[in-house]
Amino acid sequence: LARFEEPINLEETVVKINRCTTVTKGGKSMSFSAIVVVGDKKGSVGIGFGKAREVPNAVSKAVKEAKKQMIKIPLNGNTIPHVSWGRFKAANIFLKPASPGTGIKAGASARAVLESAGIKNILSKCYGKRNPLNVAKATLMGLKALRTKEDIEMLRGVKIE
Numbered sequence: 637l638a639r640f641e642e643p644i645n646l647e648e649t650v651v652k653i654n655r656c657t658t659v660t661k662g663g664k665s666m667s668f669s670a671i672v673v674v675g676d677k678k679g680s681v682g683i684g685f686g687k688a689r690e691v692p693n694a695v696s697k698a699v700k701e702a703k704k705q706m707i708k709i710p711l712n713g714n715t716i717p718h719v720s721w722g723r724f725k726a727a728n729i730f731l732k733p734a735s736p737g738t739g740i741k742a743g744a745s746a747r748a749v750l751e752s753a754g755i756k757n758i759l760s761k762c763y764g765k766r767n768p769l770n771v772a773k774a775t776l777m778g779l780k781a782l783r784t785k786e787d788i789e790m791l792r793g794v795k796i797e
Contacts, residue, residue: 645676646674646675646676646703647674647675647676647677647752648672648673648674648695648699648702649672649673649674649675649748649751649752650670650671650672650695650698651671651672651673651744651745651748651768651769651772652670652671652745652768652769653668653669653670653671653691653694653695654668654669654670655667655668656668656669656687666689667687667688667689667694668687668688668689668690668691668694669685669686669687669694670685670686670687670691670694670695670697670698671683671684671685671698671745671768671769671772672684672685672686672695672698672699672701672702673702673748673749673752673772674699674702674703674706674752675706675749675751675752675753675754676752676754677751677752677753677754678754679708679709679710679711679753679754680706680707680708680709680753681706681707681709681749681752681753681776681779682702682703682704682705682706682707683702683705683749683772683773683776684697684698684699684700684701684702684703684704684705685698685701685769686698686699686700686701707776707779707780709753709779709780709782710782710783710784710787711753711754711755712733712784713736714736714754714755714756714757715733715734715755715756715757715758716731716733716755716758716779716782717733717782717783717784717785718733718782718783719731719732719733720778720779720781720782721778721781722774722775722776722777722778722779722780722781723774723777723778724770724771724773724774724776724777725765725767725770725773725774726764726765726767726770727762727764727765727766727767727770727771727773727774728762728763728764728774729746729760729761729762729763729771729774729775729778730760730761730762730763730778731758731759731760731775731778731779732758732759732760733757733758733759734757734758734759735757736757737757738757738758738759739756739757740755740756740757740758740760741758741759741760742758742760742775743760743762743766743771744768745768745769745771745772745775746760746762746771746772746775748772749772749775749776749779750775753779760775762774
């Protein structure tokens with residue numbers, strides 16, 4: 637099993653930090669959860685979710701998980717090769733390639749994933765639920781579904797014009 641070589645210059649983006657409280661007979665117990673996106677801006681991106689009693693520990697756990705979950709996505713210049721849909725639980729996201737100069741038209745959590753992947757021009761629309769973790773994971777699913785022309789030619793064994 638080939639391990640994914642870890643890129644040297646990874647950028648971390650904290651998408652959301654959530655404060656959680658659990659009530660026990662001893663009183664209230666506070667903890668934090670963090671959603672972090674890690675990417676090299678050259679086509680590699682990963683999402684991590686970490687929980688801990690303090691914010692820095694939660695973020696470091698999330699970064700560690702994001703590095704484990706990294707995937708490589710195909711880029712067409714600085715956009716995506718084709719239209720794609722991503723779905724995770726009740727969050728759906730539509731991703732569409734855009735012409736140069738458009739920029740990233742996306743919400744906060746989807747933007748973090750797309751920027752970390754190195755995409756500079758893209759249009760997106762979120763449907764269904766807008767939970768930050770599920771939207772980020774749906775975006776990643778949409779990016780995972782991308783195929784280049786060469787990939788499809790290899791799969792089908794025919795030349796595409």
